[in-house]
Amino acid sequence: MTPVQETIRLPGTSSPTVPENVTLGEYLFLRISQANPKLRSIFGIPGDFNVDLLEHLYSPVVAGRDIKFIGLCNELNGAYTADGYSRAIGGLSTFISTFGVGELSAINGIAGSFAEFSPVLHIVGTTSLPQRDHAINGSDVRNHHHLIQNKNPLCQPNHDVYKKMIEPISVIQESLDSDLQRNMEKIDRVLVKILQESRPGYLFIPCDITNLIVPSYRLYETPLPLEIQLTTSGVEVLEDVVDAILFRLYKSKNPSLLSDCLTTRFNLQDKLNTLVAKLPSNFVKLFSTNMARNIDESLSNFVGLYFGIGSSSKEVSRQLERNTDFLINLGYFNAETTTAGYSNDFSNIEEYIEINPDYIKVNEHIINIKNPESGKRLFSMGQLLDALLFKLDLNKIENINNNNISYKFFPPTLYEQDNNTDYIPQTKLVDYLNENLQPGDLLVMDTMSFCFALPDIMLPQGVQLLTQNYYGSIGYALPSTFGATMAVNDLGSDRRIILIEGDGAAQMTIQELSSFLKYKEFLPNMPKIFLINNDGYTVERMIKGPTRSYNDINGEWSWTQLLGVFGDKEQKYHSTALLRNVNEFNKYFEFQRQTDNSKLEFIELIAGKYDCPLRFSEMFCKK
Structure with a gap:
């Protein structure tokens, strides 16, 4: 661990002070705790390629932030566990495995986090830098445990063979090396990308570099840029989208808001609650999808769950499909499980706005807010909701006195008493x-x-x-x-x-x-x-x-x-x-x-x- 030296207290924390220099492992865990200040548990399974990294979780600098290691029974379960932790705590979670046997066992769970939008960091301990260098420059073939051999036994093994498998199921992958400054930048880049995309990312860390000393100044001088920095063009598009939404809301006679699961998966529950509270309860009908369940169902203007033929009732479907002239579909998740086999029917709705983290659809016009090549967004859904809340003027709603709430679904009692005592229906x-x-x-x-x-x-x-x-x-x-x-x-x-x-x-x-x-x-x-x-x-x-x-x-x-x-x-x-x-x-x-x-x-x-x-x-x- 790092020697006793001058220490600095991290801004905005009551945790123990941080030395002027820390190990790379300590820097990583401290940065993770900044990316999610609520995080107190890091999950993993030890292996000989990650135990040096795990040792840094027991450093007084890291342990002083109340971070503990939680070991699981196997790597697949570990990935599932990290997913559940992320969703329940509303932020980043972390899972650590060894490479090969460990990371491949976890890959199904990480794929689920990608598919379902959970921000999980998977750290993989890998072979050492000298071992990797020998695979490039060495003359004799050297195979290593956990690493599959080359198909040609006279050729060196590919130490990055497993990385190709995880590229489609993660939003960023970085490998650390001997360049310490660049390593800190890579760590920050991975954490930011995971949180902005609400999807998994990977850090591959050679087993021999976690004890290397790095300066700690970046922890307090360079905050993680978790929010998208708006550019002039981004502000212009954001304002146009907000104006398009409000123009239709102000003119509508029978508006509805349908909230899908990406609203919550991008940690926007509080902003959604604020928007719902501000909308007039006699005027705007509220719906959520079955995968979302993120609108207060006790509200008088919450009609029910809408997802096509799977809706709470036929009347719920009718209220949205036939009794709505303007629909905001917020946090839309394109999947048959949230649309009941794509049975949604918006054909009779005059004005339709679909809000996804990557695009906005205004009727048939699509506005791409994410550059497919750079991966950068003009603005986030959170910034859109902030701007919408700031600019929303209830006095401009022309038909605000309309009472549009005529139905609310209440579940019936389903069990019918009979003489069958063989099982519990x-x-x-x-x-x-x-x-x-x-x-x-x-x-x-x-x-x-x-x-x-x-x-x-x-x-x-x-x-x-x-x-x-x-x-x-x-x-x-x-x-x-x-x-x-x-x-x-x-x-x-x-x-x-x-x-x-x-x-x-x-x-x-x-x-x-x-x-x-x-x-x-x-x-x-x-x-x-x-x-x-x-x-x-x-x-x-x-x-x-x-x-x-x-x-x-x-x-x-x-x-x-x-x-x-x-x-x-x-x-x-x-x-x-x-x-x-x-x-x-x-x-x-x-x-x-x-x-x-x-x-x-x-x-x-x-x-x-x-x-x-x-x-x-x-x-x-x-x-």
Whole structure:
């Protein structure tokens, strides 16, 4: 670690002072903490090419900022965990692996973060500079563990062979070297790009350079330029877009705002809330997509979830498609999972504005705000919302006295009592969530049949929905919940955390359940986990092959005993319940009104093998 020397306190912090010179590893972690001041956990798995870097997490300079290392069971789970942490904390997360075997195991999780817009930094410890130099200049062939050999055994291995694999699933990739000044610039460039794009980026760090000494002045003299610096042309385009939106709003008779998931994925929830609060509640109808769920659904002018044929109800669709003359589609995410197979119908809407981080669509005219070659934007969605809020003048709305709110969706009670006591229908869990979700809850859901019941669940104010509906890697949610739980506890929050998990998905990543026990000292607030045990892949059963063996799993797991296997045999830190039918479900929750968040609560629900939400059957199973 760095020797004792003159120290400098970083601006705007109460953390310990920083020496005039630090190691490159210390600089990296301090810069990460500046990129996300809320970050307290860095995830990873040690390997001989990254352990020198990991040592710097224990430096007094870094540890003094309350940053800790959290080790996971495997790299795929680690990538999922970093994704959940990023979403729950609303900022950058970091995952560290060794190269080759580590980075390739994580690549699926990083691809999911790219597809779903999560700002994750993946740091890969690589072979040393002399080893890499020998591959270029050496005469004899030298292969190294974790590094695949050249197809020609008489040629040197390519130390960058894995980098080609991650280029399409990351927004920036930088390799550090012996040029220390340039290394600091590369670190900054990666952090800024990740946050501006809200997508993953990579740093490749040779194992022999993390102890090199660099000056720390950049930490306090050069702030990370996280916000886009507006140019004259950028300001002009921004003003034109704002004027185009306001002109149509002022003239409209029946306007609507539809918020999609990129509004939240770019960390604009507060600005969205401000805009919604400023718009007249009797005049502007509010909708969100199923992947977004980012508008307060208790508001009187919130109509419901709109995504084509998957909308909350036919009347919700009618209110947007047939009873709107001007629509703002904010944070549009182009995917069939948020448009119900592209069944959205805006053909009867006279004026339409679509706002994406990279372009603005005004009716049929597209304004590119991101240069496809340089990757630079003229302005961000956040700057657009700021300008819109600043310039919005309610006195200019010509039809502001119109009362346009005539309908609001409320979910019906779905479970119908019958004599079937063999299992718990998914409709029963839907009704339970509608009755028991509380404001501010964090609801995590894996890719599963129950996801299709989401439109029938009304979320109270401030509930955050965390899913991976688009990329759809089953098994994502359990380690993602661990990351989200770390984030909630790092923030000192007591918000409830609820995970809905399927048995097929859980078997993919179940070992990460042990991390809740391993790091229990950091987790005074634990989640409630509902495990829907329907003996296999029900989504696939309903689409094809309901009795085929390819949709079967080992259904004999003793789920409620797993936390004991993972170390808590006396149930000091968790509780479990196995509920086989509706009667047992009702009796359990009759006595479980108050949740003890200090313990992880694991509830196994025996569900019907072919039972699934009605919406799923209507959308996918009709022949």
